[in-house]
Amino acid sequence: MKNKIQVTDIILAWSIPLIGLVLWFVVTLHQNSASLFPPPTDVFTAVKRLIKDGTLAENIEISAARGAVGFIIGGVIGFLLGVINGQILIAEKILNTPIQMIRNVPHLALLPLILIWFGIGETAKVVLISLGTFFPIYLNTFHGIRYVDSSLIEMGKTYGLTRFELFKDIIFPGAMSSIMIGIRQSLGRMWLTLIVAETVAAKSGIGFMATNAREFMLMDVIVLSLIIYALLGSLSDFVAGLIEKRILRWHANYRKA
Amino acid sequence: MKKMSEEVQGFKIEIKNLSKSFGVTEVLKDINLTVEPGEFIALVGQSGCGKSTLLRLISHLEKPTDGKIALDDLEVKKINPAVRYLFQEARLLPWKTVWENVALGSKDRSKEKAEIALQEVSLADKAEEWPSVLSGGQKQRVSLARALIGEPKLLLLDEPLGALDALTRINMQILIEKLWKEQGFTVVLVTHDVGEAVYLADRVVLVEDGKISLDKKITLARPRVKDNNFAYFERFILNKVMKNGEDIANEVADQTYAI
Numbered sequence: 001m002k003n004k005i006q007v008t009d010i011i012l013a014w015s016i017p018l019i020g021l022v023l024w025f026v027v028t029l030h031q032n033s034a035s036l037f038p039p040p041t042d043v044f045t046a047v048k049r050l051i052k053d054g055t056l057a058e059n060i061e062i063s064a065a066r067g068a069v070g071f072i073i074g075g076v077i078g079f080l081l082g083v084i085n086g087q088i089l090i091a092e093k094i095l096n097t098p099i100q101m102i103r104n105v106p107h108l109a110l111l112p113l114i115l116i117w118f119g120i121g122e123t124a125k126v127v128l129i130s131l132g133t134f135f136p137i138y139l140n141t142f143h144g145i146r147y148v149d150s151s152l153i154e155m156g157k158t159y160g161l162t163r164f165e166l167f168k169d170i171i172f173p174g175a176m177s178s179i180m181i182g183i184r185q186s187l188g189r190m191w192l193t194l195i196v197a198e199t200v201a202a203k204s205g206i207g208f209m210a211t212n213a214r215e216f217m218l219m220d221v222i223v224l225s226l227i228i229y230a231l232l233g234s235l236s237d238f239v240a241g242l243i244e245k246r247i248l249r250w251h252a253n254y255r256k257a
Numbered sequence: 258m259k260k261m262s263e264e265v266q267g268f269k270i271e272i273k274n275l276s277k278s279f280g281v282t283e284v285l286k287d288i289n290l291t292v293e294p295g296e297f298i299a300l301v302g303q304s305g306c307g308k309s310t311l312l313r314l315i316s317h318l319e320k321p322t323d324g325k326i327a328l329d330d331l332e333v334k335k336i337n338p339a340v341r342y343l344f345q346e347a348r349l350l351p352w353k354t355v356w357e358n359v360a361l362g363s364k365d366r367s368k369e370k371a372e373i374a375l376q377e378v379s380l381a382d383k384a385e386e387w388p389s390v391l392s393g394g395q396k397q398r399v400s401l402a403r404a405l406i407g408e409p410k411l412l413l414l415d416e417p418l419g420a421l422d423a424l425t426r427i428n429m430q431i432l433i434e435k436l437w438k439e440q441g442f443t444v445v446l447v448t449h450d451v452g453e454a455v456y457l458a459d460r461v462v463l464v465e466d467g468k469i470s471l472d473k474k475i476t477l478a479r480p481r482v483k484d485n486n487f488a489y490f491e492r493f494i495l496n497k498v499m500k501n502g503e504d505i506a507n508e509v510a511d512q513t514y515a516i
């Protein structure tokens with residue numbers, strides 16, 4: 001019963017992408033690879049070619065690693081700032097304004113500056129992704145912590161919980177659903193930043209693969225890069241969803257009641 | 258289950274010249290009250306008269322503006338884990354299972370102890386559930402188990418039965434009386450229900466205008482039955498509670514006649 005539901009869910013979730021694929025096939029049926037929009041078969045041969053010479057795996061690996069490192073650094077910074085500002089009033093008073101100022105400059109606008117400071121090496125991309133991802137996690141952690149039910153905190157105090165226990169048992173789990181929202185928003189910004197950074201300034205990665213392909217008018221590779229981005233994006237969201245389901249097991253019941 | 262009455266003695270509470278103000282509003286004025294170890298007292302009074310504030314002061318969730326509170330001759334200066342507070346809402350953590358919520362009340366968080374405490378409130382079979390699937394009465398019983406697991410010396414009950422239906426209330430009252438007899442802790446119960454106060458308490462204390470205006474021993478044998486003597490105490494206290502609102506009561510009476 002449960003499995004059946006999951007199978008239909010998967011079919012529903014992939015129905016529109018599948019229809020898109022079929023349409024793509026039909027529309028491009030009478031074109032050749034020199035045209036502006038390659039048929040799926042061309043992209044498929046491109047996949048085979050790139051798998052064979054190893055560049056596909058290598059580039060995906062590089063992009064995923066960049067994304068992950070930047071996301072973890074940005075996420076940890078955002079989380080810690082959110083916890084500190086959520087718990088300590090004076091810290092919020094001091095830090096909130098500068099954080100809002102940083103946020104109001106679109107992080108992509110910092111690209112030229114970052115390129116000058118860090119060159120086009122890995123550091124520049126990681127810094128840019130960290131900048132792009134820290135804010136949603138910061139904001140949602142902060143709000144999650146601030147709006148934990150104060151009557152539960154009071155209950156914890158009457159039970160003599162230490163500050164750390166209060167955080168571990170009440171404040172952090174109470175803020176968790178909000179933190180997960182932040183993580184999902186940050187994941188979206190991670191891919192966006194990664195694509196821009198790799199398109200503008202990189203010598204490897206999926207974004208570079210696309211830019212490089214443009215120089216040689218390899219339409220199939222360009223389209224392939226876009227598809228890979230889409231797949232990686234939904235994969236990361238899927239994983240986040242699984243983690244969320246696991247951590248917020250109680251929440252599903254909570255809402256039902 | 259009789260074992261504990263010798264080991265765990267209840268706290269003696271001594272309240273001397275206690276005052277509490279919030280800004281300019283003086284909620285409690287020069288309160289003096291002594292509660293003997295193991296005694297069960299009930300606080301009654303009009304809404305907003307300061308009953309919860311008094312409990313919060315005893316548990317040190319609030320600090321006195323003036324005066325002193327001592328438990329077993331030690332002045333209350335911080336939250337004491339041997340004092341357990343039961344709120345009107347159960348205040349269970351929705352992200353912990355029932356037994357984990359109960360275990361929160363003991364230092365070592367032992368599952369074994371939690372299960373024993375759950376047995377006391379007849380909820381052993383719900384140990385692995387999430388609190389959200391429990392009924393209101395069950396939730397309140399879990400919070401009672403959480404309070405009892407730490408072997409409290411003083412239980413502060415702030416209308417814990419207020420939101421329950423009549424039948425569940427009666428069962429909870431019986432349960433509380435039983436556990437109190439077994440374990441020997443002191444109880445201060447805040448309630449709006451004078452019948453509940455007379456049913457459970459050794460003494461009923463009326464708070465009015467921030468002062469204690471009545472301190473009545475209930476000299477009925479336990480377990481109490483709702484006979485004529487019971488009705489006498491109930492009426493007596495109810496009259497005192499309403500005295501302040503006499504005018505209102507008369508008005509209501511007049512209207513009743515008019516109809």
Ligand SMILES: Nc1ncnc2c1ncn2[C@@H]1O[C@H](COP(=O)(O)OP(=O)(O)OP(=O)(O)O)[C@@H](O)[C@H]1O
Binds near residue numbers: 303307308309
């Ligand atoms: N933190 C606070 N700040 C300001 N005023 C407060 C605070 N806590 C309580 N009060 C005031 O103190 C008075 C007594 O409140 P308290 O909650 O003790 O009443 P109560 O007797 O428990 O009433 P009820 O039976 O309705 O629960 C009220 O007028 C309330 O507005």
Ligand SMILES: [Mg+2]
Binds near residue numbers: 308309310415
């Ligand atoms: Mg109250």
